[in-house]
Amino acid sequence: KPRIRDRPRKARFIAKNGACNLAHKNIREQGRFLQDIFTTLVDLKWRHTLVIFTMSFLCSWLLFAMMWWLVAFAHGDMDPSTENTLNSTKWTPCVTCVRSFTSAFLFSIEVQVTIGFGGRMMTEECPLAITVLILQNIVGLIINAVMLGCIFMKTAQAHRRAETLIFSRQAVIAVRNGKLCFMFRVGDLRKSMIISASVRIQVVRKTTTPEGEVIPIHQVDIPVDNPIESNNIFLVAPLIICHVIDKRSPLYDISASDLALQDLELIVILEGVVETTGITTQARTSYVAEEILWGHRFVPIVTEEEGVYAVDYSKFGNTVKVAAPRCSARELDEKPSILIQTLQKSELSHQNSLRKRNSMRRNNSIRRSNSMRRTNSSLIVPKVQFITPEGSQSASET
Numbered sequence: 001k002p003r004i005r006d007r008p009r010k011a012r013f014i015a016k017n018g019a020c021n022l023a024h025k026n027i028r029e030q031g032r033f034l035q036d037i038f039t040t041l042v043d044l045k046w047r048h049t050l051v052i053f054t055m056s057f058l059c060s061w062l063l064f065a066m067m068w069w070l071v072a073f074a075h076g077d078m079d080p081s082t083e084n085t086l087n088s089t090k091w092t093p094c095v096t097c098v099r100s101f102t103s104a105f106l107f108s109i110e111v112q113v114t115i116g117f118g119g120r121m122m123t124e125e126c127p128l129a130i131t132v133l134i135l136q137n138i139v140g141l142i143i144n145a146v147m148l149g150c151i152f153m154k155t156a157q158a159h160r161r162a163e164t165l166i167f168s169r170q171a172v173i174a175v176r177n178g179k180l181c182f183m184f185r186v187g188d189l190r191k192s193m194i195i196s197a198s199v200r201i202q203v204v205r206k207t208t209t210p211e212g213e214v215i216p217i218h219q220v221d222i223p224v225d226n227p228i229e230s231n232n233i234f235l236v237a238p239l240i241i242c243h244v245i246d247k248r249s250p251l252y253d254i255s256a257s258d259l260a261l262q263d264l265e266l267i268v269i270l271e272g273v274v275e276t277t278g279i280t281t282q283a284r285t286s287y288v289a290e291e292i293l294w295g296h297r298f299v300p301i302v303t304e305e306e307g308v309y310a311v312d313y314s315k316f317g318n319t320v321k322v323a324a325p326r327c328s329a330r331e332l333d334e335k336p337s338i339l340i341q342t343l344q345k346s347e348l349s350h351q352n353s354l355r356k357r358n359s360m361r362r363n364n365s366i367r368r369s370n371s372m373r374r375t376n377s378s379l380i381v382p383k384v385q386f387i388t389p390e391g392s393q394s395a396s397e398t
Contacts, residue, residue, distance in 0.1 A: 013204050013217060014267050015365045016169075018162065018284035029251075041150045044155075049154060053147045060143055061112060064136045065105035071129050094126035112140040161274050164189040165283035168317045171266070172296040173245075173324070174260075178339065180245045180329045181225070184287065185298050186270060187238030187316060194272035194281070197235045199224055201243055203250045205264040219267075220250055235272070237302055237311055245329040256294040256326040264289060295324035 012021050033040045041049060042378040072078055077093040078100075097120045099103050107120045122133060168185040175181070188194060200221065206350060207218040233239060245251045254262060270283045296319040301312045325332055325342045332338055 012286060012288065013265055014284050014286035016285055018159075028098075041146075042153045046154070049150065053151065056143050057112075060136075060139060061105065061108045064112070064132065064139075065101065065108040067132050067136075068095065068098060068107055068129075069101050070105040071095070071126060071132060072104065074128075075126055085119065092123050092125045094129040096121055096348065108136070111136050116148075127376045134217060141225070156277060156279065159281070161190075161277075161281045162283035164271055165194070165281075166316070167268060167270075167283075167285040168298070170291045170293055170317060170319070171271060171287045172293045172298065172319055173256075174295060174297045174322050175324050180324070180332060182243040182245060182249075182251060182266070182292075183240050183298065184268065185238055185240050185316065186235070186268075187313070188235050188310075189313075192275045194235050194270075195275055197233050197270060197272035199233060199241050200269045200271070201241075202269070203264055204267055205250075212296065222249055222251075222266075230317065237309065238313075238316065240298055241268075249329070252298060252329050255328040255331070258328070259289050259292060259294060264287045266292075293319060294326070295321055297322045346383075 015021055039140055041052065044052070052102055061198070071094055075094045077095070095104075095107060098107055103120065110116055110120065122129060124130075166187050166189060171182060171184040173180060173182055176183070188201065196291075201224060203220045203222060205220075207215050209215065222243055225244045233241075243249065250264070266287045268285050268287070272281060274281050296360060299315055299318045299320055301315045301318075303310050303312070323342050325338045
């Protein structure tokens with residue numbers, strides 16, 4: 001028996017959750033990331049960001065604590081003999097109550113975070129101490145601005161909003177308005193809308209040019225059927241995005257039997273502005289050949305209930321089979337009779353299914369009536385004859 005081997009599965013370029021399946025290797029110019037340090041900090045993971053946030057403050061406190069200790073040591077504030085002459089003479093320390101590195105570290109924290117407990121304070125005795133105070137305040141403000149801005153940007157990143165933008169797990173190809181169309185469903189789980197939302201579709205495949213050049217990731221834009229001239233969608237409820245498979249489409253020569261053999265990936269990109277924050281967000285997904293259902297259609301999920309339009313998200317990705325020609329869009333354009341024959345066959349099959357259903361209902365009703373008659377007949381009391389000792393017979397009903 002011949003052995004049937006499955007075609008090796010190609011790696012996806014875009015995962016279903018929108019993550020790019022791309023690894024950067026052998027980057028020699030690593031210094032470019034340090035030139036844009038703020039974006040590098042924002043792109044780091046949360047554990048790395050928190051470690052850098054903590055270490056930046058600790059290092060600045062320790063650095064300026066060492067500077068305050070050196071200022072006090074140079075001025076003689078660390079000499080034990082100065083404690084006895086502090087009240088008897090007019091000698092004034094640079095910073096009061098700084099007699100060890102621990103007290104210098106506490107004073108550094110008080111200066112940078114502006115706590116000011118009152119036990120340690122600056123005096124006008126040392127101009128160098130005033131310079132250190134000004135320098136520490138400037139450095140502390142810079143660290144606060146950078147680190148707090150970094151954490152704010154990480155919490156308000158645009159891809160967080162994209163988590164509530166959902167796509168159907170599978171796409172479908174069916175006939176709409178006499179044309180084969182590629183369709184998928186998109187929805188927004190939040191009540192706050194995406195302003196100026198637009199949808200783009202790209203086909204990614206490996207191609208070879210006539211000159212023999214191999215392009216591993218060749219991207220081709222395909223148009224989206226949108227009656228609005230601005231190409232923006234009003235995403236207040238889940239919508240079915242449609243792409244008409246015509247001469248401009250890369251799917252024009254693909255039939256139902258050829259679809260499983262195609263090595264292509266359709267990338268869907270939804271872009272828009274978040275209404276609450278004003279940040280531009282982008283949600284992505286992709287569909288490979290195995291995730292495209294030929295001859296299916298999405299079921300309706302929006303209904304009107306008591307004057308309110310209700311959306312049933314439990315049926316978001318549900319599809320039903322419909323009549324669709326198995327040929328390509330090119331063959332359908334060349335022979336329009338194929339569509340008419342397909343619709344006629346589907347109508348005949350629909351009528352036959354209705355007849356079978358009606359006959360089955362009729363047979364079931366006849367069986368039920370027969371079973372009820374048998375049940376009633378079994379409840380009729382039979383006649384019983386009693387024989388007397390004299391031999392005479394008397395009939396009675398019980």
